[in-house]
Amino acid sequence: MLKTLTRAAALSALLLATAAHAGPPSEGSGTAWDITAGLTTEIGQRLAGSDREAAARDWAVVRLKALGFDNVRIEPFTFDGWVRGPESASLTAPYPHKLAIAALGYSAPTPKGGINAPLVYFPTLDALKAAPDGSLNGKIAFIDHAMRAAQDGAGYGPYGAARRQGPSIAAAKGAAGVVIRSIGTDWQRNPHTGATSWSKDVTAIPAGAVSNPDADLIARIAKGGKPMILALQLEGKPVPKLPSGNVIAELPGRDPSLPPILVACHLDSWDLGTGAFDDAAGCGIITEAALAAQKEGKALRTIRVLWAGAEEVGVFGGAAYAEAHKNEPHGLAMESDFGADKVWRVQFDFGPGNAALADRIAASLAPIGVVRAGGKANGGADVGAIAKAQKLAVVDLSQDGTRYFDLHHTSDDTLDKVDPAQLAQNVEAWRRVLAIVANEPGPLSGN
C-alpha cells in the first residue's frame, strides 16, 4: 500500500507538471465531457440566483431530455443570496501595492468611497480569537493561515475556518472590515471566493480574500513592523429571496417499488471562473455514469440524477430537495463535487446488512486503482440533508484533491483544467458502483 501511494504521488507530481505545460487542452469526448464543456462554454459562470443559473437550468432540462432521461423537471425554490459588486484593495502604507481581492459571499458592502483603515495582521485564526474585544474598532483585520495541498483535501476543514468563521470573529471584536488569505493551495495571483457565515450576534462587515502572493506580501510587510493602511472597496451585497431550483431527471428502474438511487452534483458555480471543476464535471460524471450503468438494459432500481441549485452559497438546493422529498424513500445517495482528477478511494456508510454489498463494490473498483479505506463516507453537501434524515446508505468516491484547492472558487476554474482521461476514469468508477447498487434487490441502509 505504501508502494502504491508512493507511485500515486509520483504520478500525481508528473501529472501536475504535465497539466501545467501540456500545450493546448485536450479535447475530450463522451457525455461527461460534453456536459462539462457545454456548461462552461455555453453558460459559463452561473452564480446562485443569477440569470445565468436560470439559463443553466433550462440548458440542463434540454440536455437531460435529449440524453433520454425521464421525468426531467425543475423544482424551484428561493433563498437569501448575494451579488458581487465592484471590488478593489490597495495598501497605501507603508508601501503602495494594488492587491488582487475578491469579496466573500455574504460580505456586507463598504460605504461609498470605501474604507481606509489600519490593517492588523493575525498569523492565525487563533491569534484573532485572542485579540481583546474592541481592539479592532475602526480597523481591518487580516487573517493569515497555512493551508497545504492534500490528496484528500484535509486542509479545507480546519484552515477554511478562517473564511467561514473568521469574519464573524473580527466583527465581534469591532473590526470595520476583514481580509483573509485565500483558502487555497496555489501561488497564483487569483483570489479564492466562497461564502462566509455570519454568527447571529454580529452585524455583517465587508469581508474579502486576497490571493496567496498578496497575502505573502502582507505577511512580509507585517514582519517589517511598519503600520499598514488598506484602502478597501467591496460593493457586493446580500439580496433576499433570489430564485433558484433543482434539476431532477430519472432513468426508471424495472421495479418502481424499490427506492431509487440518488446521485448528485451542483449546477450553480461561483462567478469568478466558469465552474468546470466545481462542479460542471461532477454533473458530467454522474450523468454519463448513470446512462452507462443502464447500457445493458434497465437497472432494477430507478437512478435519479439531482443537479442541485444554490449549493455554493449555503447548500440551499440540498435542503430544498430534502424537504420536497422527505416522505419518499431513497435507496442510497452519492455525490460528485471534488473536481475530476482520478478517483483513488472508496468509502462507505452502509448498515451491517449491506456489508457484503460494500465488499462487492470495493472488489469491482480495485482493478481501476480505487482503494477501499476505513472511515465513514459522508455523501457530500447536496445529498447530506436527505441522507441524514433518512439514514441512507452512502458511497463516497474520492477524487484526487491535490490540485483541487489550487483552482477552487477562483477565476482559474475553467475547462482546460479538466483532464479528459481522468474524467473518463471517474465515469468508469461511478459506472461500476451504479451498476451494482442499482441492481441490488435487497434493502439498503446507512447508520
Place this chain on the structure above:
Amino acid sequence: MLKTLTRAAALSALLLATAAHAGPPSEGSGTAWDITAGLTTEIGQRLAGSDREAAARDWAVVRLKALGFDNVRIEPFTFDGWVRGPESASLTAPYPHKLAIAALGYSAPTPKGGINAPLVYFPTLDALKAAPDGSLNGKIAFIDHAMRAAQDGAGYGPYGAARRQGPSIAAAKGAAGVVIRSIGTDWQRNPHTGATSWSKDVTAIPAGAVSNPDADLIARIAKGGKPMILALQLEGKPVPKLPSGNVIAELPGRDPSLPPILVACHLDSWDLGTGAFDDAAGCGIITEAALAAQKEGKALRTIRVLWAGAEEVGVFGGAAYAEAHKNEPHGLAMESDFGADKVWRVQFDFGPGNAALADRIAASLAPIGVVRAGGKANGGADVGAIAKAQKLAVVDLSQDGTRYFDLHHTSDDTLDKVDPAQLAQNVEAWRRVLAIVANEPGPLSGN
C-alpha cells in the same frame, strides 16, 4: 549528454510540481535575495516612466551605496511611454462571458463607451496576414497561437510576433481593435501584457491580450461557428516624454586603464505584477555576483553595474546608455533578464583572441552544472546597443526558462516565484565568470 538532459527534464518537472505546492515561499538570504525581496516589497510594480520607477531609482542608489559601490549615479533620460487605464472585455454573443484581459503597451485607447464589434478568429498570425485588406473594417481581430514552454524560451521569438506585429497587421487591414492570446505558456486566468510595436504606416488601434483559458474559450466558440461579439474597453494610452533613468554603480578595478566589465539588468517592470522574475532577480544576481567576485580583494578591471530604466517598453535605457557611453571603451558585457531558475548553459561571443578565455570560463562553470553550448551569445536587450556598437565580448548565462513564460508580464510575477536555492546558483555562476573576466589583463573583443 542525452542522459543529463533527461535528468534535467525530470528534475525540472519535479521542481515545477514542487514550486506549485511548496507551501509558504522560502525565505532566502544574501544580497541577491535582499534586492529581489526589497524591490518587490518596498517598491512593487515600477512601470517605466511612473512615480514608482522613480522611487525604484532612489531606492537603488541608497542600496548600492550601502553595499559599497562607488560612482553610484542616475543617468536620466526621457522616452515616449504608455500608461494603463481601466480595461475590460466581455463576449456578449453567442454566450455572455467576462474575459480576463490586459492592454498591450502602446495600445490606443478605446473611445468613450468602448467598442462593441464582431470578433473574427484567426488561428495564426499567418492566417491574419492572409485576410483581404479592408475585410476587418469595424471588426476586432483575434489572433491565436500555440506557444509551448521551452528551456531556452525558443517559442517567444516566433510566437511573440503575434504581439509585436499582429496589432499592426490587423490595423492595416482596417480592424477597429485587436485581441491576442497571451504570449505565455501557463494556464492561469492572468493575461500577459507586453509592448506592441506599431508600423510607421498604420494608426494605432486598441490592442489587448486575454489569458490562455479565455483564448481557449474563444477558440472553442469559434469552432462552433456562431458569430462572436466583443465589448472591449482598453483605456490605456501613449504619453510622450516620460522621465526615466539608468542607475549605474561601480566596483573600481586595480587598473583603471583597462576597459570595464559591464553587467546589466533592468529596474523597471510591467505593472501587473511586482517584477520579481522580470527583472528584480536579475538585478540581485548581477549585484551580489559583482561583490562576490571582489571578495578576495579588488579585481583588475572595474565592474560596472547597470540597472537600466524603461526596458520593457522599448529598451530605452539600453539605448540611452549606449549613447551616453559611446566614446568610452568597454571590456565585456553580460546581462541577466530571464528569471532566476538555475543557469544551465553558457554561450560566448568572443573574438578569436579570446578562445582560451572562453575555455577557462566554461571549465569553471562545468562543475556546477552549466554546459557549454555552440551558438553565439547575444548579450541581452540592455547591453545590446553598446555591445553591437563596440563589438564587445559577450557571455550569456542562460537560466532555465521552462516556467519563465508562465509568469512573464503577468500579475503572477511575484517574489514567491523566486526559489532562493536556484537564485544562489545563479549568483555562483555569475561570480565564477566575473572573477575570471574582471581579472583578465589582455584585450577582450567580440565578433
